[in-house]
Amino acid sequence: MKQNKKRKRIGLFGGSFDPPHIGHCIIAARAVDQLKLDKVLFIPAHIPPHKKHRSTSDPRHRLAMTRLAIRGGKTFACSDQEVRRKGVSYTVDTLRDLKRKFPDAELFLIIGGDSLAFFPSWREPEAILKLARIAVYDRPKVPVKRRQKGSKRVASIAGPLLDVSSSGIRTMVTAGRSITFLVPQAVERYIHSHRLYYRKKA
Numbered sequence: 001m002k003q004n005k006k007r008k009r010i011g012l013f014g015g016s017f018d019p020p021h022i023g024h025c026i027i028a029a030r031a032v033d034q035l036k037l038d039k040v041l042f043i044p045a046h047i048p049p050h051k052k053h054r055s056t057s058d059p060r061h062r063l064a065m066t067r068l069a070i071r072g073g074k075t076f077a078c079s080d081q082e083v084r085r086k087g088v089s090y091t092v093d094t095l096r097d098l099k100r101k102f103p104d105a106e107l108f109l110i111i112g113g114d115s116l117a118f119f120p121s122w123r124e125p126e127a128i129l130k131l132a133r134i135a136v137y138d139r140p141k142v143p144v145k146r147r148q149k150g151s152k153r154v155a156s157i158a159g160p161l162l163d164v165s166s167s168g169i170r171t172m173v174t175a176g177r178s179i180t181f182l183v184p185q186a187v188e189r190y191i192h193s194h195r196l197y198y199r200k201k202a
Contacts, residue, residue, distance in 0.1 A: 008105040011040035011135065012098065014082070014091060016048045016166065017062050019191060020069035021183045023164040025076075027137045030159040031110050032075045035135060040110070041098075042066050043079045045089035049123070057196055059083045068186040092124040095131040107132035110157070129153045173197035 011031045017024065020042070028040040044062045056062070063083050070076035081097060082089040091109065098107060109132040111119075116136050119125055128134075137157040169179050174197050179188055191197065 009037045010102060010105045011037045011108045011110050012043060013040055013110045014043040014045060016051060016056050017044045017066045018057050018166050019169060019183055019187055020066045021164050021166060021169055023162045025069060026159060026162065027110065028076060030157050031135055034157055035108055035155065037108065039075050039077055041077050041079050042070055043082055043094060046082045046086050047088045049088050049090060061194060061196060065187050065190050068190055069184045071186065090123045092127050095128060099131055108135045110135045113138040170197040174199050
């Protein structure tokens with residue numbers, strides 16, 4: 001008698017990761033636990049669509065920091081597909097690539113509650129919902145009415161509401177303040193050794 005092969009459940013966690021911080025790692029860990037994922041794939045964007053007109057750190061730095069941030073996480077992996085593809089990194093393109101690579105897997109797109117509010121404005125949101133389920137992690141200071149799910153293709157991830165952000169960490173580094181414990185130790189060393197986010201000399 002032929003047994004049905006269990007479908008792999010893969011979480012996809014995209015973003016600028018400028019820099020990756022403990023909040024990203026905790027969200028991914030909660031997703032693995034609650035959604036019974038086999039793997040979470042971190043995917044640093046080459047150019048994030050919502051940051052086309054804002055400067056971000058070199059993709060090579062963000063990719064390197066993400067790899068350092070997840071080192072040792074048995075269910076975490078890092079993909080360079082958006083960095084290699086270059087251009088603006090649209091989620092729907094990435095999902096199509098991954099669906100070709102993992103045709104039998106069930107894909108879960110991990111996003112914050114703040115991003116869910118703007119999901120209808122993403123490129124081809126209907127196609128995204130067909131390609132993957134959306135897994136939403138609540139963020140602090142996001143009004144409840146903006147986090148209403150309203151779709152069977154949307155799941156929730158419960159966990160601590162950490163008020164930690166990449167922009168806040170960049171500001172702290174620029175101001176010369178400590179970021180110890182806000183980012184993995186290897187990421188902190190990388191930031192300082194490459195002098196990322198330091199105040200530019202006049």
